[in-house]
Amino acid sequence: MDLPVLLLSGAIAGTMAGLLGIGGGVIIVPIVLWLFEGQGVEHGLAIKMALGTSLATIVVTAIASIYTHHRKGAVDWMLFSVMGPAAFIGSLLGAWAAATIPGNALYAAFTLFLFLVSIQMAFGRLSAHRELPGNPALAALSIGVGIISALMGIGGGALNVPLLSYCGVAVKRAIATAAAVGLPIAVSGTIGYILGGQDKADLPSGSFGYVNLPVFGGVVAASLVFAPIGATVAHKLPDKLLRRLFAVFLCCLAGRMAYQFL
Numbered sequence: 001m002d003l004p005v006l007l008l009s010g011a012i013a014g015t016m017a018g019l020l021g022i023g024g025g026v027i028i029v030p031i032v033l034w035l036f037e038g039q040g041v042e043h044g045l046a047i048k049m050a051l052g053t054s055l056a057t058i059v060v061t062a063i064a065s066i067y068t069h070h071r072k073g074a075v076d077w078m079l080f081s082v083m084g085p086a087a088f089i090g091s092l093l094g095a096w097a098a099a100t101i102p103g104n105a106l107y108a109a110f111t112l113f114l115f116l117v118s119i120q121m122a123f124g125r126l127s128a129h130r131e132l133p134g135n136p137a138l139a140a141l142s143i144g145v146g147i148i149s150a151l152m153g154i155g156g157g158a159l160n161v162p163l164l165s166y167c168g169v170a171v172k173r174a175i176a177t178a179a180a181v182g183l184p185i186a187v188s189g190t191i192g193y194i195l196g197g198q199d200k201a202d203l204p205s206g207s208f209g210y211v212n213l214p215v216f217g218g219v220v221a222a223s224l225v226f227a228p229i230g231a232t233v234a235h236k237l238p239d240k241l242l243r244r245l246f247a248v249f250l251c252c253l254a255g256r257m258a259y260q261f262l
Helices: 002-021 025-038 043-071 077-098 103-123 135-152 157-166 173-195 213-234 239-261
Strands: none
Touching: 002 025, 002 043, 002 157, 025 043, 025 103, 025 135, 025 213, 043 077, 043 135, 043 173, 077 135, 077 173, 103 135, 103 157, 103 239, 135 157, 135 173, 135 213, 157 173, 157 213
């Protein structure tokens, strides 16, 4: 694997994880996918390896960003107590489903997901429209977020930040809480992808199920350093500017993936 590329992707993903509470999977998945395909890994297998490995890296990234957000008192642990366990269950279900879904379908779905996230980040309004739903409804929504997150190899922040903001949670608090919820999503999803890939004979070397340990190590080495930096910057810079710059980056990634797919 290309170590400089992995370190760079880890640095960007870690920064964005702390900055926007998104987990970093939207960056890691396409980059790792290209690296696997560049080594001749079959397309359908490569996307599952990228998704599983991405979730494994988010476990570490989430811990680093949560620590910084918690020190600033930004994590709403009451919300986490409802959303976290439900998201864990949903993520496990999503990872199980991913093992049975064709790789090309996951690739197309992830490309579309990137486009939608970029549009939402660029033009979505973060002003509150309603109050948070009751705990049962919030738990049900979190299960859904967990399922989608595992299928897309993300930490769920791209869904939870807009959801919490829409329901009146302050942006900084929404980002910090979404980062915290990303941890059980990543842990559960990683377990699911490891178990789902255990019986595959054509996995790349150094793989544990659909998680590739060399890639995991390269990305985590940089993301551990940069996640706390991103979390610190998140409390200082304008949200609107950061979101729109990141939206452009996501749109470029999605455009390249769509071009390769077509």
